[in-house]
Amino acid sequence: MGKNLNTAQSFLDKNMDVPDNILQSMTREELDTYHRMEYFRKNLTEVLDSEMDTAPLRFSSNIPDKKHTVLKRFLVLPAATLFSIAVGFSLYHTVQLQKNYRELVREETRNFITTLTSSNAWWESTVDENALSSDWFNADPIVIKSSF
């Protein structure tokens, strides 16, 4: 940006008109840029205002009145407290049940493993005793005869 444009902008910053001697010392290109800036600046207010809604703003804070405060204190707060207690108790109950159930499963598993390791009854009962004492176990040795 040229020095003249900088100087011109400094006048605009102070809401002052740019003196003629500065405008005259500008190059053609600087002068065109300056005119565009001025045009934009002068029209901007009109452009914005043509789009503005002139209706006044209405703000309501909706602050609860005394009646609401009493209602809140004597009805809403106790109800909320009771609800929290009920939810808390049911949650506690569920956790306890789960804990008991886990303990039960663990106990059963422990019993089962003890049964497995301390006694061989489980496999004996699955094998037929006749099969163990049958001749199948006392068979004659196999003799291979060669024709050669």
Next chain:
Amino acid sequence: MRQMINNLSDDACIKQFQNTGEEEVFNYLLNRHRVTMRRIIYSVLKGSKEDMEDVEQEIALALFKNLPSFSVKSSFTTYLYRISRNKAVDFLRKTDRRRKIINKAALLSSRKPQELPDETLVKKSIHEEIKKVLFQLPEMERTILVLKDVEQLSLSDIGTILHKPVGTVKSRLHRARLHAAERMKAREII
């Protein structure tokens, strides 16, 4: 009541609101500055009128909450403009602006142009072009242009509103004006 408030300065209105909490005083104070507030919001939101109302309500709510603890030693207008700009910027970030703008552009292009008298048409078209130039600029430059060239605030006040040093505001302002001039040249406005 209204007559009484009309004669009060901003500081006196704030004090009265702090003492009594009267909504009428609050609304009066808010409406006294609504034009500037709306200009700032409009330039940040790139002209979306439907979003302006939401932002205005957010600003009013924030102000209503904070005004009881506001110190009258600081400038109320600077404070209000800062809230306005910040709320509008937050809103812009939250919403998917690009999608809305595309939809709006599609709607506008599909509309049949209304018949207007020549002079009004020319003025409207110039306004449209200038609006397009403004909305092409980055948000910070748009806000600085509005605060300086429309509201004629001092560079130091703008610096306070935007949390920027005066030197930065000045250089951004000069750059914004140059950018606007370049875009006007590109669009062959003048």
